[in-house]
Amino acid sequence: xxxxxFNLMPWPYLPDDFREKHHSVWVDIPNTLYDPxxxxxxxxxxxxxxEYAEALGFDGIGCxxxxxxxxxxxxSPNIIAAGLARRTSKAAIAxxxxxxxxxxxxxxxxxxxAMLDVISGGRLLAGFPVGxxxxxxYCYGQIPALTREKYAEAxxxxxxxxxEDKPFAFDGKYNQLRHVNLWPKPIQKPNPPIYIPGGGxxxxxxxxxxxxxxxxxxxxxxxxxxxxxxxxYWDRVAKRGKDESPYRAAFxxxxxxxxxxxxxxxxYAEHVNYFYNRCLHIYGGFADAPGYRTIKTLQAxxxxxxxxxxxxxxxxxxxxxxxxxxxxxxxxxETVRHRMEDLIKGLHVGxxxxxxxxxxxxxxxTRHSSKLFAEKVMPHLRNMWPEWKDDNRWWCNPMETRLQxxxxxxKARQDGRIPL
Amino acid sequence: MSVNMQKIETxxxxxxxxxxxxxxxxxxxxxxxxxxxxxxxxxxKLAERYHVYATEFPAYGESTGEELLEDMQDFxxxxxxxxxxxxxxxxxxxxxxxxxxxxAEMACLAPNDLTKLVLVASAGLWIGEHPIPDIFSFLPHExxxxxxxxxTQGEAMLTGGxxxxxxxxxxxxxIGNSKRLSMAGxxxxxxxxxxxxxxxxxxxxxxxxxxxxxxxxxPPVYADRFKALIPQAEVVQIAEAGHMVPYEQPEAFVAAVxxxxx
Numbered sequence: 047x048x049x050x051x052f053n054l055m056p057w058p059y060l061p062d063d064f065r066e067k068h069h070s071v072w073v074d075i076p077n078t079l080y081d082p083x084x085x086x087x088x089x090x091x092x093x094x095x096x097e098y099a100e101a102l103g104f105d106g107i108g109c110x111x112x113x114x115x116x117x118x119x120x121x122s123p124n125i126i127a128a129g130l131a132r133r134t135s136k137a138a139i140a141x142x143x144x145x146x147x148x149x150x151x152x153x154x155x156x157x158x159x160a161m162l163d164v165i166s167g168g169r170l171l172a173g174f175p176v177g178x179x180x181x182x183x184y185c186y187g188q189i190p191a192l193t194r195e196k197y198a199e200a201x202x203x204x205x206x207x208x209x210e211d212k213p214f215a216f217d218g219k220y221n222q223l224r225h226v227n228l229w230p231k232p233i234q235k236p237n238p239p240i241y242i243p244g245g246g247x248x249x250x251x252x253x254x255x256x257x258x259x260x261x262x263x264x265x266x267x268x269x270x271x272x273x274x275x276x277x278x279y280w281d282r283v284a285k286r287g288k289d290e291s292p293y294r295a296a297f298x299x300x301x302x303x304x305x306x307x308x309x310x311x312x313x314y315a316e317h318v319n320y321f322y323n324r325c326l327h328i329y330g331g332f333a334d335a336p337g338y339r340t341i342k343t344l345q346a347x348x349x350x351x352x353x354x355x356x357x358x359x360x361x362x363x364x365x366x367x368x369x370x371x372x373x374x375x376x377x378x379x380e381t382v383r384h385r386m387e388d389l390i391k392g393l394h395v396g397x398x399x400x401x402x403x404x405x406x407x408x409x410x411x412t413r414h415s416s417k418l419f420a421e422k423v424m425p426h427l428r429n430m431w432p433e434w435k436d437d438n439r440w441w442c443n444p445m446e447t448r449l450q451x452x453x454x455x456x457k458a459r460q461d462g463r464i465p466l
Numbered sequence: 467m468s469v470n471m472q473k474i475e476t477x478x479x480x481x482x483x484x485x486x487x488x489x490x491x492x493x494x495x496x497x498x499x500x501x502x503x504x505x506x507x508x509x510x511k512l513a514e515r516y517h518v519y520a521t522e523f524p525a526y527g528e529s530t531g532e533e534l535l536e537d538m539q540d541f542x543x544x545x546x547x548x549x550x551x552x553x554x555x556x557x558x559x560x561x562x563x564x565x566x567x568x569x570a571e572m573a574c575l576a577p578n579d580l581t582k583l584v585l586v587a588s589a590g591l592w593i594g595e596h597p598i599p600d601i602f603s604f605l606p607h608e609x610x611x612x613x614x615x616x617x618t619q620g621e622a623m624l625t626g627g628x629x630x631x632x633x634x635x636x637x638x639x640x641i642g643n644s645k646r647l648s649m650a651g652x653x654x655x656x657x658x659x660x661x662x663x664x665x666x667x668x669x670x671x672x673x674x675x676x677x678x679x680x681x682x683x684x685p686p687v688y689a690d691r692f693k694a695l696i697p698q699a700e701v702v703q704i705a706e707a708g709h710m711v712p713y714e715q716p717e718a719f720v721a722a723v724x725x726x727x728x
Contacts, residue, residue: 073603183602183655183656184600184602184603184656187655187656187657189651189652189655189656190602190648190651190655191648191649191651191652192536192652329603330605331603331604331605331608332603334644335602335603335651335655336602336643336644336645336646336647336648336650336651337644337647337648337649337651339644341641341644341645341648344640344641344644345641
């Protein structure tokens, strides 16, 4: 099993009446609610936590891209990843990811990911989301009906740029570049492992399987609801004749660990409530721009998403509802361990993106929960896929002689590791 | 008035449904982003005097071929392809909202190929001080307040009597709406401005700009901007009408159009 410690980087100062007073946490959130001076400390605290996660023994540390979003302070995850790459040396740096259709030209992603891979010594996991409709269409103005085609073209361009050793011309519909010549190139060959965060469309599954990319299901509704979707994915994997390595899939899960179940509620309930109530207050009109999803996909599951019940679901859920419903895995190390085993076996996944910072959780609680998970839960889950233990196809392959932040370049020079 | 429905295929390969009625000078109508309604009384009235052709764009009604049209130029050429397929020479062209934007682009491309142009609450321009609300972020129940002078009557027209509190009706409306706006988004998203303003100087056909006085989607200040940019344009504003002016005030609307077309 591989565990990646993820921080969505929520703004922790949304007011108590945010839901009543404001239209949406995303797209048109009043930016007067953002205080850059507080933001200075928030960034550093969150980045410290990511570095701490490496010290605790998490396999990866992760960040993602959102725009104009009250629960995501990373319009550019690459900036965060660059900071982490300098201060860590062991954990994979999971950037899940860069929304390819939003970069003009997308060769920028090939370049920046190559830079991150080189600076980190080959520790990059490269995510390529299509991006939510909020980010991609409403914030970044991409035409919904053309977004997926533009994304697919950008993917082709980035992959070719990483793979080819000679300059080439790229005559795309959305990108015309006469001289593509990637400089620098990534350490990992032929390319860093690629993660595709996605929903439940067959098109996305086939895209992952065609390219042998990891499929990552990121949602906040937890593993019980994720089961149906991942069952669909594994059916597709079988139909396509691919092996069923659990490392083909990743799943994001909110996790809260305390000494006892009761203590977990006492410590974390208010922060979980902050996340589900305030951070997920997303205006329904921004959820799905017309054309962002295909009509076929809409016909499959539109009613649920639209109903007023669904719109008002999260704020009405109690701690017990969220825990029993598997939105959040919370409790003593023993409880969390059992539920994580259910998740891992039930969904057949080899990668967990652990959401151990939740909402407006203070630093000490975040560290407390993460430490308990790392020390009392993770070791018991390590070997759940013994038959696939050597499958590293979706993990980074760092250079052995890479730098350690505590030693720096001078030490490497003394060791004769670098020819400077 | 008998209405004929025909399916034509353009040279590009789009299959287009056209409603045809009346006789007289040919008048081609192009609908807005919401498409034709089940009942379009203003077209029936115009058919008493003109040979009316109401065409549906791909993704609307039974027309297909949406994958063939991707940008403004495709839409404008498609408009001419339809007129060619119908065998018409120098028709009057009338477009409402998105249809107005397309009609204006068509007239800029081939100014000598039409007789007169009618732009009804037309999209296509953007005035920074008067931003147009983002129709692509509206929830189903939010459309009527922006589209109609009388919201309650408008809602009934918009949904064709469907009760949006009924989940199945809501789904039907939502999916239909997604399909239409997905297509419209190619020329209207995220800002309905594909630089028509720099081409309007080419218009030679006499042009009528018709607007509802209480248009809350594209406010009447846009009528004045069209008039300023088009060499020969006159503006008629109609009272107690919103963006859906032909539907809300069909008599006044038809009277204004008839007066202009002759």
